[in-house]
Amino acid sequence: MRQTEHLVHKYLRSSKRFPHIWCAGCGIGIFMQALIRVIDQNEYSKDDIVLISGIGCSGRLPVYVDFNTLHTTHGRALTFATGIKLANPRLKVITVMGDGDAVAIGGNHFIHAARRNVEIASFVLNNSVYGMTGGQSSPTTPYGVITASAPYGNLEPDFDICRLAEAAGAVFVARATVYHTQLLDRLIDKALKKKGAAVVEVVSQCTTYAGHFLKLKSPVDMMKWQKNNSVTVEKAKQQSEAELEGKIVIGVLVDRERPSYHEQYQSLLAEKSKI
Amino acid sequence: MNKVEIYRGWCKKCDICIAFCPQKVLEADEESYPTVVSPEKCTGCLLCEMRCPDFAIVVNKDEESRKETGPAAGK
Numbered sequence: 001m002r003q004t005e006h007l008v009h010k011y012l013r014s015s016k017r018f019p020h021i022w023c024a025g026c027g028i029g030i031f032m033q034a035l036i037r038v039i040d041q042n043e044y045s046k047d048d049i050v051l052i053s054g055i056g057c058s059g060r061l062p063v064y065v066d067f068n069t070l071h072t073t074h075g076r077a078l079t080f081a082t083g084i085k086l087a088n089p090r091l092k093v094i095t096v097m098g099d100g101d102a103v104a105i106g107g108n109h110f111i112h113a114a115r116r117n118v119e120i121a122s123f124v125l126n127n128s129v130y131g132m133t134g135g136q137s138s139p140t141t142p143y144g145v146i147t148a149s150a151p152y153g154n155l156e157p158d159f160d161i162c163r164l165a166e167a168a169g170a171v172f173v174a175r176a177t178v179y180h181t182q183l184l185d186r187l188i189d190k191a192l193k194k195k196g197a198a199v200v201e202v203v204s205q206c207t208t209y210a211g212h213f214l215k216l217k218s219p220v221d222m223m224k225w226q227k228n229n230s231v232t233v234e235k236a237k238q239q240s241e242a243e244l245e246g247k248i249v250i251g252v253l254v255d256r257e258r259p260s261y262h263e264q265y266q267s268l269l270a271e272k273s274k275i
Numbered sequence: 276m277n278k279v280e281i282y283r284g285w286c287k288k289c290d291i292c293i294a295f296c297p298q299k300v301l302e303a304d305e306e307s308y309p310t311v312v313s314p315e316k317c318t319g320c321l322l323c324e325m326r327c328p329d330f331a332i333v334v335n336k337d338e339e340s341r342k343e344t345g346p347a348a349g350k
């Protein structure tokens with residue numbers, strides 16, 4: 001018999017089959033636990049949370065938890081999220097997206113949700129690959145590596161999700177890895193409380209498809225790689241571009257204020273309905 | 276003493292809890308499941324619980340380490 005119930009049991013849908021479908025050592029479960037922990041610490045009501053995903057292994061996450069959840073189409077989590085926040089601004093709207101989901105097929109929505117500054121906390125689970133469909137290159141797959149869709153090596157340079165979010169106008173941008181669970185908790189907490197578009201890139205491991213091209217054999221190796229290759233924002237400020245090549249800069253990258261879209265929309269509605 | 280419980284029904288034997296326990300409290304048993312080998316060394320840091328992708332490990336902290344680290348330990 002177990003002595004203590006794991007906290008997650010308060011939030012799991014009992015109708016779902018466990019263990020969950022994710023492969024052994026996949027990072028998605030680590031993020032899921034962190035999200036639940038922070039929601040619990042803040043005592044948010046389950047009914048006030050809307051958790052929205054697209055399609056992909058990461059997209060499976062909302063299926064398991066007892067919040068208001070939407071499992072939408074590939075790349076479209078933010079479109080549903082925007083509509084929900086505008087229709088019912090009282091709700092805490094959260095999206096969970098894969099790297100392919102957020103910045104390949106959903107790239108356009110990603111940019112414009114940041115530009116509009118809709119109050120949505122977005123978490124991009126970046127495992128550098130299309131996990132669900134069998135290991136094809138994504139926009140964050142490193143240049144040169146061999147993937148299911150690039151048998152002679154990936155010819156596309158990868159891009160930086162956080163820089164994209166910053167340039168597009170997100171007011172909170174941060175990065176952690178699933179190894180750095182304590183930092184991850186703090187960043188999730190900040191993102192959930194931000195009044196505007198918040199983006200947290202969560203560097204995660206796809207042990208089944210990304211391990212081989214990163215030349216890392218096991219989930220433990222992949223998490224050691226996260227540990228050894230990460231540099232805090234503070235340390236990174238003292239390093240050159242060359243020194244930071246191939247490194248994961250973790251921490252809060254952007255935290256600024258700008259009027260959010262839904263607040264402006266609400267005031268406009270109030271003003272116009274007076275006339 | 277802190278009590279670390281492993282729920283085998285959900286454990287996928289990924290070794291993450293074993294590899295990153297700062298005190299080397301856990302080891303793989305003959306079936307490759309994590310098992311507690313040095314319970315007295317556990318500080319109740321919760322890192323094994325937080326990093327388990329399958330919610331298969333839970334740390335039941337004793338009163339002493341609860342006081343030391345507080346309810347928000349691991350934050």
Ligand SMILES: Cc1ncc(C[n+]2csc(CCOP(=O)(O)OP(=O)(O)O)c2C)c(N)n1
Pocket residue numbers: 055056057058059074097098099100101102105125127129130131132133138206
């Ligand atoms: C419109 C559409 N195009 C393509 C697909 C096939 N598809 C499903 S998941 C996926 C990519 C998943 O990669 P990512 O978003 O990084 O999530 P991961 O599985 O890695 O978590 C693709 C291309 C789809 N379901 N719908």
Ligand code: SF4
Pocket residue numbers: 021022023025026027028057058127131132205206207208209
């Ligand atoms: S394929 Fe990759 S991302 Fe999908 S569950 Fe398995 S390890 Fe996780």
Ligand code: SF4
Pocket residue numbers: 025281285286287288289290291292293309326327328329330331332
């Ligand atoms: S981290 Fe979890 S799933 Fe992995 S070996 Fe430990 S208890 Fe099992």
Ligand code: SF4
Pocket residue numbers: 277279295296297298299300301316317318319320321322323324334
């Ligand atoms: S709580 Fe900390 S010290 Fe105890 S077994 Fe887990 S990781 Fe090791």
Ligand SMILES: [Mg+2]
Pocket residue numbers: 056098099100125126127128129130131138
């Ligand atoms: Mg992916």
